[in-house]
Amino acid sequence: MNPVRTIALAAGFALLAAPAFAHAFLKTASPAVGSTVSQAPSQVMINFTEGVEPQFSTITVHNAQGQPVQTGKPHLVGGDTHLAVALKPLTPGTYTVDWHATARDTHKTQGTFHFTVASK
Amino acid sequence: MPTFAPDGGATLVLARGFAVAFLLSVSGTLTFRTVVMPRTYPRMTHDVIERIERGLLRWSRFSVIFAGLGLCAWLAAVTSYLANPETIGDWMDDLWTVLIDTSFGHVLLLQVVLLCATVVVLGGRPGAARWRLGLVLGTAAAIVEVGHSHAYAMAKGLSFLEVSQTLHLWAAGAWLGSLLPLLLVVRLAPPPAACLAARWFTPLGQLCVVLLAVSAPVQGWVLIASTKAVVHTAYGWTALLKAGLFGVLFGFALLNRYWLAPDLRGRNPELARRRLIRSLSFQTSFGLLIVVAAALLSQLRPGMDMSMPG
Numbered sequence: 001m002n003p004v005r006t007i008a009l010a011a012g013f014a015l016l017a018a019p020a021f022a023h024a025f026l027k028t029a030s031p032a033v034g035s036t037v038s039q040a041p042s043q044v045m046i047n048f049t050e051g052v053e054p055q056f057s058t059i060t061v062h063n064a065q066g067q068p069v070q071t072g073k074p075h076l077v078g079g080d081t082h083l084a085v086a087l088k089p090l091t092p093g094t095y096t097v098d099w100h101a102t103a104r105d106t107h108k109t110q111g112t113f114h115f116t117v118a119s120k
Numbered sequence: 121m122p123t124f125a126p127d128g129g130a131t132l133v134l135a136r137g138f139a140v141a142f143l144l145s146v147s148g149t150l151t152f153r154t155v156v157m158p159r160t161y162p163r164m165t166h167d168v169i170e171r172i173e174r175g176l177l178r179w180s181r182f183s184v185i186f187a188g189l190g191l192c193a194w195l196a197a198v199t200s201y202l203a204n205p206e207t208i209g210d211w212m213d214d215l216w217t218v219l220i221d222t223s224f225g226h227v228l229l230l231q232v233v234l235l236c237a238t239v240v241v242l243g244g245r246p247g248a249a250r251w252r253l254g255l256v257l258g259t260a261a262a263i264v265e266v267g268h269s270h271a272y273a274m275a276k277g278l279s280f281l282e283v284s285q286t287l288h289l290w291a292a293g294a295w296l297g298s299l300l301p302l303l304l305v306v307r308l309a310p311p312p313a314a315c316l317a318a319r320w321f322t323p324l325g326q327l328c329v330v331l332l333a334v335s336a337p338v339q340g341w342v343l344i345a346s347t348k349a350v351v352h353t354a355y356g357w358t359a360l361l362k363a364g365l366f367g368v369l370f371g372f373a374l375l376n377r378y379w380l381a382p383d384l385r386g387r388n389p390e391l392a393r394r395r396l397i398r399s400l401s402f403q404t405s406f407g408l409l410i411v412v413a414a415a416l417l418s419q420l421r422p423g424m425d426m427s428m429p430g
Contacts, residue, residue, distance in 0.1 A: 056202045104223040105273035
């Protein structure tokens with residue numbers, strides 16, 4: 001094959017295969033970012049854009065008074081992109097989730113989001 | 121002007137650069153000894169061959185040991201960055217956690233094992249087979265470096281970016297890592313034999329330059345993601361600096377191959393030798409700068425992430 005065509009094809013393949021981000025960012029979360037849920041969740045789980053190191057990643061959840069409501073350390077669930085932390089029984093109100101992730105290449109990222117548990 | 125704030129600060133960049141520079145040196149020295157030198161030894165006396173072999177062996181071992189020390193320094197810097205330990209005791213505990221429980225630690229351990237195996241293989245007076253085995257092990261230690269990259273962290277399986285990064289690392293090692301061994305040969309060998317070594321180094325150098333020239337833009341295109349990010353991010357600026365340094369290195373390579381090395385067969389070979397040694401020294405220094413720029417790139421947030429918070 002013509003070398004120019006080979007290089008063009010390779011570059012094209014690289015673009016098609018290009019992932020979205022080079023660091024671990026929040027992709028989806030449960031409860032979802034900014035959502036209101038009718039039933040209090042028993043855990044917060046974050047799906048990251050790439051694998052994270054659980055030993056050096058944290059998820060903390062605070063209620064409206066700023067008190068932590070998570071129990072134990074975050075752990076991986078079914079693969080290295082899903083990090084979860086268990087919660088104490090939640091009462092209705094708004095909760096703040098702070099996450100710090102360390103990707104497999106040791107780069108750190110962080111973020112915050114809220115969710116609300118609706119009163120019945 | 122964008123802000124240059126590498127993850128982990130300058131210490132982490134320098135520790136990483138130190139480790140990578142010597143890993144590339146291991147790979148390049150062994151490639152040069154195994155691929156280039158056997159073609160030039162027939163033109164040299166036994167005495168010169170002995171001196172060159174001793175020099176290359178000493179530099180190979182030195183590079184392996186300093187690559188290992190560089191990896192240790194990098195591990196220490198990464199541990200401090202990830203865990204923020206308050207006491208030496210905490211730091212020691214965290215060091216162990218990073219080594220055993222993280223992907224970074226596993227890749228680093230593999231590199232250390234490969235370097236130890238390289239030292240063992242190059243013990244005593246290695247023959248051709250042991251030099252070749254050392255080349256495989258030492259090059260593997262350098263190429264495994266891809267496991268510390270953005271490409272590896274992003275990949276869900278084997279990705280095109282990882283393949284590109286692997287070729288880039290191999291080519292960087294074979295080219296930049298061969299410069300000091302070539303300098304050694306130019307210094308020790310009779311000028312006509314040194315000229316021959318430079319000539320036999322050319323096909324390898326050309327292959328490396330092509331691989332670097334193709335793989336670097338591919339990685340840049342994927343990781344920087346937009347022309348705006350080239351101009352407005354520290355990552356983009358550093359990538360441009362690296363490309364500029366690559367141009368300077370290429371210029372030195374042309375100068376050495378087509379002007380200075382042929383002069384070794386001219387009327388004043390001693391003057392030509394001094395000029396070539398000086399040129400190779402400058403080229404090696406620029407090569408080191410490229411490695412530091414690459415280490416800085418690895419610790420910066422790529423342009424593709426600029427739309428994300430944090």
